[in-house]
Amino acid sequence: MTVDNELIRLCIDESPPRNQPLVAKYIRSFAFPVLSKLSPFNISKTGSYLEANKTAILQKYGPGAENDITSVLTKLNTLITDILNNKPFRELVSDNVDVEIWNKVLKDYSDEDGNRPTWLFTNWLYCECYIHRRIFEAFETSIYLKNYDPFYEQKMQGLVSCEDAMELLGKFLIKYFHKEDIDIKNLHEDLPKMFKCALWGNRCDLSQTGGDAIAQTECPLVLVDALQHLMLVDESPKAVDFLCASLNDATNDDKILDIILDNAGYELFTDLCLADYLITFKFVNTIRFHGKVIPWFISDVTTQDFINTIDYLSYKIKSDVLKELGKRWENYMKSGQWKFECEQFWTLPFSFGQIKSLDNELYTKLEESFLIISKGDLNYRKLVGDVYWNPTVPFIETVGNFKPSKLIALRTLKSDITCGLPEGLAEHVSKTDPNWLKEGKYAVIQVDGI
Numbered sequence: 121m122t123v124d125n126e127l128i129r130l131c132i133d134e135s136p137p138r139n140q141p142l143v144a145k146y147i148r149s150f151a152f153p154v155l156s157k158l159s160p161f162n163i164s165k166t167g168s169y170l171e172a173n174k175t176a177i178l179q180k181y182g183p184g185a186e187n188d189i190t191s192v193l194t195k196l197n198t199l200i201t202d203i204l205n206n207k208p209f210r211e212l213v214s215d216n217v218d219v220e221i222w223n224k225v226l227k228d229y230s231d232e233d234g235n236r237p238t239w240l241f242t243n244w245l246y247c248e249c250y251i252h253r254r255i256f257e258a259f260e261t262s263i264y265l266k267n268y269d270p271f272y273e274q275k276m277q278g279l280v281s282c283e284d285a286m287e288l289l290g291k292f293l294i295k296y297f298h299k300e301d302i303d304i305k306n307l308h309e310d311l312p313k314m315f316k317c318a319l320w321g322n323r324c325d326l327s328q329t330g331g332d333a334i335a336q337t338e339c340p341l342v343l344v345d346a347l348q349h350l351m352l353v354d355e356s357p358k359a360v361d362f363l364c365a366s367l368n369d370a371t372n373d374d375k376i377l378d379i380i381l382d383n384a385g386y387e388l389f390t391d392l393c394l395a396d397y398l399i400t401f402k403f404v405n406t407i408r409f410h411g412k413v414i415p416w417f418i419s420d421v422t423t424q425d426f427i428n429t430i431d432y433l434s435y436k437i438k439s440d441v442l443k444e445l446g447k448r449w450e451n452y453m454k455s456g457q458w459k460f461e462c463e464q465f466w467t468l469p470f471s472f473g474q475i476k477s478l479d480n481e482l483y484t485k486l487e488e489s490f491l492i493i494s495k496g497d498l499n500y501r502k503l504v505g506d507v508y509w510n511p512t513v514p515f516i517e518t519v520g521n522f523k524p525s526k527l528i529a530l531r532t533l534k535s536d537i538t539c540g541l542p543e544g545l546a547e548h549v550s551k552t553d554p555n556w557l558k559e560g561k562y563a564v565i566q567v568d569g570i
């Protein structure tokens with residue numbers, strides 16, 4: 121019997137129950153294949169990357185790093201074995217500031233007899249976050265590779281491989297920014313396109329491919345129209361009306377936009393384009409980008425990714441328009457109009473509904489916000505509590521008590537969770553396209569408080 125079969129033997133051959141948080145034991149949920157196939161694949165690819173890049177790593181970190189590589193590989197292999205054998209979770213052992221929180225969560229999820237949670241039977245959001253935290257633990261418990269991001273090069277490669285598409289969007293924007301006669305009608309017409317470029321940027325997510333870059337070659341603006349029929353909910357008109365109306369209020373010159381980022385590479389580029397558009401036309405005055413404090417879900421944006429993306433565009437890329445964009449973004453960072461922040465909460469296994477009770481400082485910060493944009497699938501899962509909602513439950517209900525400000529969610533669908541869909545749509549799409557929830561093919565733009 122293979123280990124995969126062993127996991128299957130423990131599972132239930134059913135869909136997960138509606139309106140409950142996901143758990144991987146339901147074979148017909150996306151969580152089961154992510155746990156049994158995709159996660160072990162991603163972890164073993166991380167190990168293969170280390171082995172393949174050993175010489176370069178030793179050159180950079182010195183010969184002492186050889187033992188580190190060996191110990192990281194052992195820890196990654198143990199992690200795969202633990203998952204595939206549904207072993208109980210263990211405490212984290214590093215001296216990082218978040219370890220106390222993770223170990224408290226482990227205790228909270230253990231039963232009265234002290235039996236610890238296992239991969240198949242515990243809350244899936246906790247489980248998947250724990251997998252990524254354990255990957256990082258393998259590195260942070262080493263000597264030389266404590267701060268090593270094994271996904272950094274792939275993330276930058278993801279950016280480089282999309283240069284053609286970036287150039288096309290860059291040309292459009294630079295021309296636009298140089299025009300002197302942009303009026304409210306133009307803004308009203310073009311702002312939805314900027315939202316949707318950032319939305320579809322979320323398709324380029326390396327956690328689906330074990331780090332292999334997904335090249336985006338078509339013109340992002342052409343794609344916006346071509347993919348419109350794949351948008352299951354499009355509330356962008358509400359967001360655009362709200363933002364355009366706010367331009368009339370000259371008294372408010374302290375409008376902060378918070379963008380809760382997702383992936384580096386091409387997606388981050390499209391987020392920065394949207395941010396530039398919003399700040400150039402004074403929809404907002406300050407933008408705070410929220411990234412991750414540790415490598416997370418393979419391709420999420422860390423400080424290193426954010427800084428080096430802007431640096432790459434400003435100084436290293438061939439294209440003049442992209443250089444010009446890079447320089448604009450560097451200036452926004454220098455002037456403080458743009459800020460990059462990475463709070464610990466985003467790499468903990470909690471939903472956004474828990475921010476208020478668990479991290480009041482962060483919640484209070486988000487209350488200063490004029491508008492919050494949440495990017496991507498994992499942030500969406502956290503927004504709606506990773507609950508397998510009945511698809512017609514309104515989005516504003518699913519976000520629970522996460523109401524610090526007005527909110528826009530931009531998400532391509534890569535997991536089972538849907539909400540706020542019109543009656544019958546989920547049934548209709550699933551009949552014509554059984555994989556509709558898995559591949560980032562469909563998307564939603566949903567708003568709360570607008």
Ligand SMILES: O=P(O)(O)OC[C@@]1(O)O[C@H](CO)[C@@H](O)[C@@H]1O
Nearest residue numbers: 325327382496497498499534535
């Ligand atoms: O947040 P992103 O980057 O849009 O997507 C992340 C994600 O799709 O990767 C995992 C594995 O497929 C999913 O569980 C998760 O939701």
